[in-house]
Amino acid sequence: MEMVWIVPGAGIAGILFAAWLAWDVLRRDQGTPAMREVASMIFEGANAFMRRQYTTIAGLALVVAAIVGFLVGYFDEDTELGILTAVAFLVGASCSALSGFIGMYVAVRANVRCASAATRSLREAIAVSLRGGAVSGFLIVALSLLGVAGIFGLYSRVLGHPIDKAPFYIVGFGFGASFVALFAQLGGGIYTKAADMGADLVGKVEAGIPEDDPRNAAVVADLVGDNVGDCAGRGADLFESTAAENIGAMILGVTIFALTGEESWILFPLIVRALGLVSTIIGVISVPFFTREEQDPMTPLNYAYWVIVSLCVGFMALATRITMGSEHWAWFFASGVVGILTSIVFVYITQYYTSGGWRPVREIVRASLTGPATNIVVGTAVGFETTAVTAIAIGAALVMSYIFGEQTGLPGGGIYGTAVATMGMLMSAAYVLSMDTFGPITDNANGIVEMAGAPAHSRRITDALDAVGNTTKALTKGYAMGSAGLAAFLLFSAFLDKVREHMAEDPASDFFGWPIYEIPLPVDLSGVGVFVASLIGVMLVFLFSSLALRAVGMAAGTIIEEVRRQFRERPGIMAGTERPDYGRAVDITTRAALKGMVAPGLLAVGTPVIVGVVFKGIHQAGWLADTGPQAVAGLLMVGTIGGIILATFLNNVGGAWDNAKKYIEAGHLRLSPAEARAIGVTAAASDNPGHEVVIGKGSEAHKAAVVGDTVGDPFKDTAGPSLHVLVKLLSTVTLVLAPLFMS
Secondary structure (H helix, E strand, O other): EEEEEEEEHHHHHHHHHHHHHHHHHHOOOOOOOOHHHHHHHHHHHHHHHHHHHHHHHHHHHHHHHHHHHHHHHOOOOHHHHHHHHHHHHHHHHHHHHHHHHHHHHHHHHHHHHHHHHHHHHHHHHHHHHHHHHHHHHHHHHHHHHHHHHHHHHHHHHHHOOOOOOOHHHHHHHHHHHHHHHHHHHHHHHHHHHHHHHHHHHHHHHHHHHOOOEEEEEEEEHHHHHHHHHHHHHHHHHHHHHHHHHHHHHHHHHHHHHHHHHHHHHHHHHHHHHHHHHHHHHHHHHHHHHHOOOOOOOOOHHHHHHHHHHHHHHHHHHHHHHHHHHHHHHHHHHHHHHHHHHHHHHHHHHHHHOOOOHHHHHHHHHOOOOOOHHHHHHHHHHHHHHHHHHHHHHHHHHHHHHHHHHOOOOOOHHHHHHHHHHHHHHHHHHHHHHHHHHHHHHHHHHHHHHHHOOOOOHHHHHHHHHHHHHHHHHHHHHHHHHHHHHHHHHHHHHHHHHHHHHHHHHHHOOOOOOHHHHOOOOEEEEEEEHHHHHHHHHHHHHHHHHHHHHHHHHHHHHHHHHHHHHHHHHOOHHHOOOOOOOOOHHHHHHHHHHHHHHHHHHHHOOOOOOOHHHHHHHHHHHOOOOOOHHHHHHHHHHHHHHHHHHHHHHHHHHHHHHHHHHHHOOOOOEOHHHHHHHHOOOOOOOOOOOOOOEOOOOHHHEEEEEEEEHHHHHHHHHHHHHHOOOHHHHHHHHHHHOHHOOOO
């Protein structure tokens, strides 16, 4: 195949580029001794948490790998398949953990260098923070690409398994990546939001001290949380996305391979991912050329994104034209463009609902004038509203890409069109992840500047970068949710193909020896078994979110009590004559977060397995006919839809509440004297008496907005992102264990 060479070449280039970026960041100045002291505390706290977390995850992963290998080997009556699936699981889990850990390591080293750069220029600060974030982005996508391609090559080329069977053999890689991603996102999300809530509620609301004030014992734990949640957790999330969706698309390519005998249909997803990596390298290199002093830091990042999008469209045309031939390439290229455009749509949807420049956030700001209750009610309404455009955008993308694929006349062409759209949307994943990690680096830099007493002009630069970082983190969540929506249908279709493949090879099946694309497999929601399993799927989404949020609440309670205790027992802290015990706050939050992640994680992994086994038994007993794999398909389909909608609500309402608070803190809430008198605020509170009254920090509206933001924090940084992983974990666990659910 003409373009297969680009896969290892791009993967190696991505790793080398990440290594160069890391070298460039780590060689830079680390600032003043005070900056280095704060940074070292963040680094030590992040490392301590990551060691504890990954030790816990490693133990769980070894147990699950052994169980999965046994179940697959036993129920598929193929010991080798069980062993290969377990090995793929461990390789996927290891790559996911490695990429997240290295990315976090560079991010916590980049924060102090960004703070130091801010004392000199905006241009240098942007370069440091983006390149530090890009290390994580490129490592994750490159390791995902090389991991999937490497284990696929090992199983098909070295061990000699047929190329149309090998994609089914490597699904364990996606399951392993999903497993680690779930616990990494849960643990990191619980930690970061518990620390954030503790720092905000006791510091800002009770003690009335500024954000990142060194007198707050939770402030270092909060800065640590930005890294373990947004760097390592989100990194594992997108590693899992790229790996699982590559494998799912390869499985769908088997259908067309069976008809044409051309390997390109199976390998095409890897080629597109490789070309996306090349596009992103060029885009990151272009950022300094767009950067100017005294400009909005978001401007060069946006310009670079449009460079990447343009290159992705060109490379998609090249890949489809070369690999698919003159007869079909144009329709599949159109499907790919649909995916690329969908990524842009989700960026703007998220920006509209979470940016202070638009109606939704301003509605929440106005509601804050009448207290926290109205802030929360209006914010909740905005969150529910966001689900409409999300569902329409995902639905339109799937319908259009399916129709384009159907125009080729190939069996399974419509489904494959949706796979190409998903690959198109994920072509820019490395850059989006780079911008996501940009957020915690700039947030940490802002905290370091504040705690180290750096000059005021450097604080202005880090404030601007921190504001951009909040935007990029919100946009990443929208992008991740949109890609999860497209991928959910892809992985659901891959599960059905896995079941068809099993039926075609089972001598006891009515469809033994049939081509898999001719085997009917209806999933009828009117059947009792499928309906009940679907009901359980939606229940799982809400119960999982409940456990995640409860874990944040419990962990936040422990850190709040600790900060209050230190203020109460050590009055010198508030006077500035005594240093808080930061290490104790970090340790308390770590233990609470790791304890809280276990229950929702095991629930997510265990529920689809238990449902599949129970309904298989019911089917074998002859009590219900529509159970077995159809029941699991119902749970997968409806649970995934519920997860997408709930995650959209949680992500966007949390971002909207956060930016409503920042809108007030920035002094943008201004009332006429008449409006101010109506709510009991006098013109004396204004920066310009007699004109507009500024409602800013310390006002009752600000306190209400802080409450809303505190409620939204675990929504957008714990439960919402964890649901991204859950909806794909449901697919990977059912893909791997499909033989267990067959009668």
